[in-house]
Amino acid sequence: MALPAPLRGVVPPVCTPLDAEGEVDTASLTRLVEHLVRGGVHGLFALGSTGEVAYLTDAQRRTVLETVVSAAAGRVPVLAGVIDTTTPRVLDHARAAALAGADAVVATAPFYTRTHPLEIAAHFRRIRALCDLPLFAYDIPVSVHSKLSTDLVRELALDGTLAGVKDSSGDEGGLRRLMAALGGPDRAAQGAPGFSVLTGGELTVDAALLCGADGVVPGLGNVDPAAYVRLYDAARGGDWQRAAAEQERLVALFAIVDAGPEDRMGRSSSALGAFKAALRLRGVIERHDTAFPQIPLDDESVARVAKLLADAGLGAAR
């Protein structure tokens, strides 16, 4: 399907359910997509950080993307992460994404290597030139260890390289400056009418929308997509108190990310494990295993997730 320009709304980064052998559980993934689409989301971001893209082999990435595209069945657009260290490797993923039927690709700046801003600009331009899909920049310094500057994103928005940015930098002030630099809500005035600003911050969606963001890519949206859609709709309707109240409820639910014991597993593993545990408890996916070498949530941690789900009034999703 054609990607709306700008892309707006709730676009969850889709979790990747795994089976006992660590392979993609396509049946669970199909159910997850259904759960999200029925929740009212406006798009799907497959193979993002929350989708454990960094842990998936090329073959597994292909399986994920084909499954998501097939399950979405044209009802919402599918963005595909093409995450890898540098341009030549990203291009291999972009070609695979196009073949699998993705509607857009999402790329970070190079990582592992140390790269000059001019080289980062060349990176995005080359991807756009060689891949016939809209391109989103994924600004995630916690993973990539560099931050895309406002000037660079603006330049790449105005010259048509980028269709949007997914900002997971947590730098809300910087994002505000970017939106101002693009002409505020009326981006058309600056020559980037279709450019989409999406925030990765799942705890400040009301705030980001108030600031002029077009949409949100919330990991927690896997667990409760309908709540993010309600939040989004309240904000779009100008009912900010209602939006803030929905957000408050989701902030409380977000505590699941700390379910795992801090001294025995990483915070990222804990969060991804918690999203999957919640999806399993809600009956959407089969198992809550995360990809190796992440340490899985133990029973006590899963019980904590269950308690918080109950507090949020979330039962079986089907």
Added chain:
Amino acid sequence: MALPAPLRGVVPPVCTPLDAEGEVDTASLTRLVEHLVRGGVHGLFALGSTGEVAYLTDAQRRTVLETVVSAAAGRVPVLAGVIDTTTPRVLDHARAAALAGADAVVATAPFYTRTHPLEIAAHFRRIRALCDLPLFAYDIPVSVHSKLSTDLVRELALDGTLAGVKDSSGDEGGLRRLMAALGGPDRAAQGAPGFSVLTGGELTVDAALLCGADGVVPGLGNVDPAAYVRLYDAARGGDWQRAAAEQERLVALFAIVDAGPEDRMGRSSSALGAFKAALRLRGVIERHDTAFPQIPLDDESVARVAKLLADAGLGAAR
């Protein structure tokens, strides 16, 4: 005067005007305080990072604080930064602040040294025990190179060590989690009824207030205090669109911080110089010099500031 509990509203970090010899220009500082109080601010934060506290000798810090307290004349509370590397040195500043008549003190975690969270907790408790003034924690990782954890701030809020936190971490999601951990807007329910959450982010004040923050400490508030007060009032009145519009205007004005040439001076020097240049152009202070070794704004940069002031419709303040 007694500090309101919780402290709410606009509390600008007061700039420190300097004369040609680099000494505190008390006449200009007195006019600046008048400018802020007449702008409607709810408190003053003297000797913060924006006040160039790290560049002032102990004698100069004393002069600043006495001048601000005297000029405020009990109309608004005065918070005093007591910024230094560790507890014993902070305590010397806290004693001086009490003597000078400050209504509260604001301290960071230790810096220069590497400190364990348990040591940071002991640091704040000792300051509170030995200084008979309300204590705010100043969370500013860009300067201190460690972040106060949500758990630590919550613990120190609940046991009465802290009267509030001034969050300059830029981590709006973390701040949202802190407020949730303190029981949301109704903090009384959790036993911290007077605890105040202030954000240092001057570009997302509307968003922070929507998220439940009590107030804001905006460096740019030196230049246009009345606008921040309008923003605050709109938010308190539930007129979020109006609040966002005020914020948009201030985001545009904030571009003054990049007035100085990036290859010849630091971004911090550029921002502080720009605030002072704007205050000089508005007739509030005499000179726009920043403290040594900061490189001063050149004429071309000041012209950029003047242009942005004009765009914002800001003329002489008196």
Added chain:
Amino acid sequence: MALPAPLRGVVPPVCTPLDAEGEVDTASLTRLVEHLVRGGVHGLFALGSTGEVAYLTDAQRRTVLETVVSAAAGRVPVLAGVIDTTTPRVLDHARAAALAGADAVVATAPFYTRTHPLEIAAHFRRIRALCDLPLFAYDIPVSVHSKLSTDLVRELALDGTLAGVKDSSGDEGGLRRLMAALGGPDRAAQGAPGFSVLTGGELTVDAALLCGADGVVPGLGNVDPAAYVRLYDAARGGDWQRAAAEQERLVALFAIVDAGPEDRMGRSSSALGAFKAALRLRGVIERHDTAFPQIPLDDESVARVAKLLADAGLGAAR
């Protein structure tokens, strides 16, 4: 060929010559291997950071490894970098390396993701369990953004997971503590007799060998392998003054890494371009292009390389 245990000596990270289309120039690579082997090196590290591994597609990695193994022809062992974000992806590379005939594999900790030390330990153990080749840990915080702790490396050395470590952390003190923890030069006493400590620091090889390191992986060794071998031999023979003098000469030559203009390209691109330019000037490889999106050295920069080569008395290598 069987890998010596411990591996000792000079093991350059082999550059990857590219043709005008950005593809691997196998003829140049074959000549480079010959240049290194004739220079007396004790091993070859293909697909390391200096080999631009992060810029090579899987197909190109395979070509590089097959070329190096074939050109080495069993005269020296070939270590293969299997650099990727996490265990499942690293294992795919490890399988390819075994097929291509590598004598050992070299893996970093996971990157892009945030990983707990227990997860890092599991990562290395799984690689070792599923790949029938000796495994070296590659400690390169500048790329991976975490540091392998002395305790972890010691544990993985003693239980046989690791055959050695390639330390590019620059933390010489930490390396000294690791070697002490392994029992000093006589590692057998601690149960890790075959464990090899290699340093990636090309400017302090004399110092590292004095401290007890087994060998060195110097990027600059591509340009002048014989000098590193002379340095190594002097150190092994106890002639430390001679070793230091050889090192001094190489420190002067190392200035080529700054040949490229700082404002127009990254330092990594400048260094890799300079190594390649030097190899071209010495007649070893055809072109000095680096992989996209790295900005290539311009003529002026190449002239700087040529000047430093001449100062070091380095002419045509063949």
Added chain:
Amino acid sequence: MALPAPLRGVVPPVCTPLDAEGEVDTASLTRLVEHLVRGGVHGLFALGSTGEVAYLTDAQRRTVLETVVSAAAGRVPVLAGVIDTTTPRVLDHARAAALAGADAVVATAPFYTRTHPLEIAAHFRRIRALCDLPLFAYDIPVSVHSKLSTDLVRELALDGTLAGVKDSSGDEGGLRRLMAALGGPDRAAQGAPGFSVLTGGELTVDAALLCGADGVVPGLGNVDPAAYVRLYDAARGGDWQRAAAEQERLVALFAIVDAGPEDRMGRSSSALGAFKAALRLRGVIERHDTAFPQIPLDDESVARVAKLLADAGLGAAR
């Protein structure tokens, strides 16, 4: 006394013994100075990071310096740390140091603030201009969070601003490049004949001396000054194997820095507590308390220190 140019040898950063009230224990400090001078050290660095300078009030700093100068009694030069956030505050300390009779001052780049390299250069030049004592730059990124570039140090060495650098960056390769840039051992050839390069790395002193460093500032030198002097003498005499053996013994002793429990105190507190515990056990100082808010070593940790002292054959020093 006049400072040798260049300053060479072992210059320990003197610990600051405290009494039960947290005040400077001048009797213990006097004994410590005697212990160091009798151990053969070539200078004393008072008020460094190891001396807990960041934890001492201005009054305590004065007491420390007067005590050390008086106890040294002209037998060895005394360098005084003048550590503070920016130039105006550093200058206050520098004046106090001159009054107290220091032979040189040691300053870091500004910290807490964010400073441009041009501002850092101005900072050192202003200190030199206004303080009539030789000036050493203290490069300690772990505390200051910026690194002095080779180019900057070279420039300030050649123009006479700096008498030397104390490098605690751990970047031995960078230090090697600096020494090469200054003309190698024969610095006179480059116009900086009296410039002194001191390394703060206590685990690689043999290596640093082999690389051309003039001296070393080892925290562990408080505990066993004579061993560092033997190491230095061996290196100066060209007996590198003996130097390395002395270093090996000190690397083993250095394990005392991890005596304190990792989950209950900072690594810095553990190391400083261990140095002091060792000095107490050796009968040099009265108590092993560190300054507040550092958590003190418990009995179990002190027992660990005692065990390692015994392993190193270190008994009562008097």
